[in-house]
Amino acid sequence: MMHKICPRCGSRKVKWIIPQNWSQWVCYDCDYTGPVIEGNDDLAEEIHENYLKSKNKKNKND
Secondary structure, eight states: OOEEEOTTTOOSOEEEOOTTSTTOEEETTTOOEEOOEEEOHHHHHHHHHHHHHHHHHHHHHO
16 A cells, blocks of 8 residues: 655655645654655655664764
8 A cells, every 4th residue: 555655764644734835745753844755664664764774873973
């Protein structure tokens, strides 16, 4: 099944914030704002894993 997901973190907790502009969505997990993508659970999981890896690398560099 296809869902709208955040392209940054893979979350399905996204909401359309500006009805006049179809591409403005917000992610409630990572605060991303912009266009979302449609994908299945496998894609969302892959994006989420990559997001966590990049977040961990950033924290180690700080």
